[in-house]
Amino acid sequence: MKLLEVEDLSVEYHLPQGKVKAVDEVSLTIDKGEVVGVVGESGSGKSTLAHAVIRLVRPPGKIVGGRVLFNGQDLLKLNDEDIRKIRGKEISMIFQDPSSYLNPVYPVGFQIAEVYEAHNNTNMKELNGEVVSLLKKVRITDSEVRVGSYPYELSGGMKQRILIAMAIALKPKLLIADEPTSALDTTIQAEILSLLNELKEEYGLSILFISHDIGVVSKIADRMIVMYAGKVVEEGPVRRIVEEPLHPYTKALVLATKTARKKKLFSIPGTPPDMFNLPKGCTFYPRCPYAKETCKEWNYKMIRDHEGGVACAIYENTGSS
């Protein structure tokens, strides 16, 4: 049995201007001890997907379909109390924007200790040592003093590391990490990635790792999914995707990471899709250099092989190798 199986999960935001299908029938699986990366354009629904997996989508957002099986149990069917027991303890999350998830009026050490208390009823005072050593693990110096710091007294990358500390505190089975290292310099980032790798080795932590940085994803993930306009357009082993991307959007994404000094960077032509008004057919069609007339009418379909798959009309008849 897979640790996590997401099947045809859909999330919509209902706004006065219309409806946004932010996550559209997304399916993915994660094994015990596996790290699955999620990459994709800004606004393609990665964070919404992450929130939906632990049922943290807030109005005007709504999960409108699908299943989220965790150890075979459908999280979408649990009552509020049961899901709360799973959150933080079995599944934890590092949010993309640390500032909005840290309470500005409490010291960060207190907020980490609360995570323990909520699930273990441990004495707060005894926890101090535990919290200090957790801060050391995420490479925060002067940790004995920093437990008393308020969020505004910490740098961007330090706040991000506080969220990482909270998320790993209870040794969850599944960690959902939304851009967890986006504010860290290369050395601290490398240390955090090796910390996560250690936890994976130590007790089989599984991670859903969302990042814009394909370089970072390829350092930690085993498999990767690529999202565009709420849909998965490609999935497969990280190496294969980085070295031989199939979907035209993935190809463009990989190309856009190549840098040369003071040269124009490659960027995907056109504007991101209007989520209120997605084009018919393949949603990437208006920006795709390989588009054919038939793409306008093409119905989304994942063309699979043993390793993964791609959702693009070009591969429809040839079949992906």
Place this chain on the structure above:
Amino acid sequence: MQFMKILEAVNVHKYFPLDIFGRKKIRAVDDVSVYVTPSETLAIVGESGSGKTTLGRILSGLIKPDKGKILYKGYGFNGFHGKVQMVFQNPDSSLDPSWQIYDIVSEATNNKSLESVAEALETVGLNPAYVTKYPYELSGGEKQRVAIARAIATEPEVIILDEPVSALDASIRAQILNLLLDLQEKKGYTYVLIDHDLGRVWHISDRVVVMYAGKVVEEGKTEEVFQNPKHPYTMMLLSASTSSIPKPKIHVDIQGELPSLIDPPSGCRFRTRCPFAQEKCKTEEPQLYSTSSEHKVACHLFEKF
């Protein structure tokens, strides 16, 4: 050689007291001098918590240094209101959640027409229909683009960009960086770019300043510093990068204890992690030595590297 400096920090210090008596202090920025010349891009890189944002806030006039001074075109602080804009690391704390995007972008500008706001949004790759949205309705990347649109709408001279594209995907990121380069060419903007991604710094900056624990440890032309790093911390940073940048001649592995900012290590602050550290590094603080006219490094052993 004589440079025209548009914005300059001279020996600035910023210590944050940890208690009301101020006995313990975090030395966030500890005697730092930097400058930018017109129409150049100065990158500031360094460890998380090393004082980059604090230095950016000092340069933009948002906070006053405890010691030292800021000069805009050679004059003191009061002269440069509006001419130096900062784009913040975290767009959430800088975008008022109760304002529509139109109000946010047009706030500081004189031209408040809908067309000009729509144009600013389009320049950063956002759909002009977003004028009626609220920040909480946008994804992380979309919010950051609004913040950039707001800064460029005021037509400033110097823009301090604190991790401006870290929250963006590769393609939008490329679009924004291209846009920044374009604007620089057309309007002569000067940028101070705080960014931890060395690939980006390599790509876009003219000069680079490397910070470690509140101090500048190396500075110089980007090409020179990347291809011929003289400080072991710079070597460590470059060695750990996943971007396509030149590999440093001397590979330095990550090791050692991170320094305290309250009670920093004696002598060289990097010595607790430096594979080359010697007795002298413990007893004597290295000065910023010049290795060539613009390349400076704060390491006792710089001549060896």
